[in-house]
Amino acid sequence: MGAGLFGPALLTKAKQDHYQKKGGEAMAVKMTQRGAFMHGTDHMIIKEIERPTPGPGQVIVQLEYIGICGSDVHYFHSGKCGSYEVDLSQDFMLGHECAGTVVELGEGVTTLQTGDRVCLEPGITCGQCEFCKAGKYNLCPEVVFLATPPVQGCNEEYIAFPENMCFKLPDNVSTKEGALIEPLSVGFHAANQGNVGVGDSVVILGAGTIGLTTLLSCKAHGAGRIIVADIVPEKLKKAQELGATEVINSRETDALKQIASMTNGRGADVVFETAGSPVTIAQTPFVVRRGGTIVLVGIAPVEEITYNFAQIMDKEATIRSVFRYRNIFPKAVSAVASGAIDVKGLITHEFSFDQIEEAYREALNNKTDLIKAVIRVG
Template sequence: MANSDNTAAVLHAANDLRMESISVPEPKDTEVLISMGSVGICGSDIKYWALGKCGKFVVKEPMVLGHEASGVVVGVGSKVTHLKEGDRVAIEPGIPCRSCNLCKKGRYNLCPGVEFCATPPIDGNLCRLYKHPADFCFKLPDHVSLDEGAMLEPLSVAVYSCKRAEIDLGSTVLVCGAGPIGLLAMMVAKNAGATNIMITDIDEHRLNFAKKMGADHIFKIVDKDGDVVARKVSSILGEPDVTLDCSGVDSSFILGIQVTRPGGKVVRVGGGSPKVELPLTRLNTNEVDLLGIFRYANCYPIALDLIASGALNVKPLISHHFTLLETEKAFLTASDRNSQSIKVIIHCDR
């Protein structure tokens, strides 16, 4: 191993991010040691950094940030057979127990014992050197970059959301929120056969970007009256078969229930308020299915195939690049709407 320096981005509390040297981890028999390459900044990372918490998860002790990641294998455990030193890998960040009923049924994202990178109290991988179970590392083909490898994590969320929604040929889809997850969900839905897709947001730059990436309709939300918004959306899109709420905004979740066709599905991809007042009469009389999303399961191989085959091009979403020592600047950029950032990548090998 050429470099024993293990600088890491350690969050101590809200607005208290420090670059520190941490110990170099020793991989177990079934693990690999990875020289980290590309790490994307996620909305949850920003919430931890700015607020010290994300939903029910609270930072109570120092934690290394980062979970959208890729790197190069520099050490291999004795029982690892599918990877070798020099392999470039994408890292699926959630490690389940593998033995509970949910894991055995393939829904390991719901495992009560799952350890997920950069979810308190588990450290993430925004550092120089990191170890990870080998079976949750996916070898990248030579033509797939480390940046694209880091994009597999948010892309897996989009894949899982579209699978849960059962989007197929001819589907009409409303995507609420033109952030990275919303944009990727739109792209995956289009690849799955959706032929009429609208994406909504309050940010005109992101909407224009969505149009370039393949949205059939874009809609800027300016009205505060939800009924007015619903009428305008319906007048353009009609009644979508599926609404994917990737905004994390309660009004968008309600919008989905208001406009989705009878028998359709509303998928809450982004987080929001823990309690929301819903239009239950419409929900019941139209038999609209509400579906929740928690991360993903068995989606990394699909996401990798989509990128490796050329079916999806995620490179345009990567708007900004920073070195590891510029992590604070990277977070400031990712959290600033005026920066017009989409996906910010930190390069731990620079």
């Protein structure tokens, strides 16, 4: 795809596509599709909307699986996630983790064919700013990211998307696994940010989806000991199934003491905070070894939190952070295809498109054995 197609023109088209999901009178003559929308908080409706047509450099993907992310659930229940807020006076489409089959090609598309199965990287960036030029496109201030208000998401049957943000799935990777490439990419980027290498000892605070994709990525990067802490026994059990060498229930035991005793007071080479909780963020300087690295992955509350910088100074520890991911999708797909990472175990719940409201309610209310819920479209 030519550079021009990835510049402002495409971005404008993408904004038109994703800021609005059109309904109304014009539909009578157009092809329609079903789209699921937040209709106020804690409520989801399915509407007939216009089926998209591909712009230059875009393909139409018929979606097969859509994951429900923690951020989707936050928006569904409170209308907010971090500093982003849904305009509740209008219906809003959630969803940003998806995969399906290419059914239509726009003008100039050369790398994909109809019938290709793909997963979508949900952020369309400008390609022009200093961050895009430096390859750190996840920091692009112009990004159009699915289901980040006011940009609408992908809880629908068909989506128009740039061909170069659709990644082909090999025959042995299903579209169900494809829908998990997005959350896997967050964990993969986290392992990269932490420079996890063969034999490194790792502590992961939080065993939600992102904690577990961080675990899978650390394991694939060759980590030795992987200690996972959480307060939910079912999540710790899942962490063990997926390769944690030791788990700690921090509701029942003092996690700091436990980690200190497990590592003979040394601490871990790399500590990942994935819960986004002030409590676990504050634990990180005490868990990292001298000269080690802390990676902040969980979305922290917007309020300021207490943190012991004397520990950081004394240990000469490095703090790194993670915002989404960059240049990871093709590697994540390869890692799943080769068997280095098995994401299937993350899926605990599956729903049909008609059950989408129930699916969101379950994702909101099930605080024990739900890790990842996916919607089967069609």
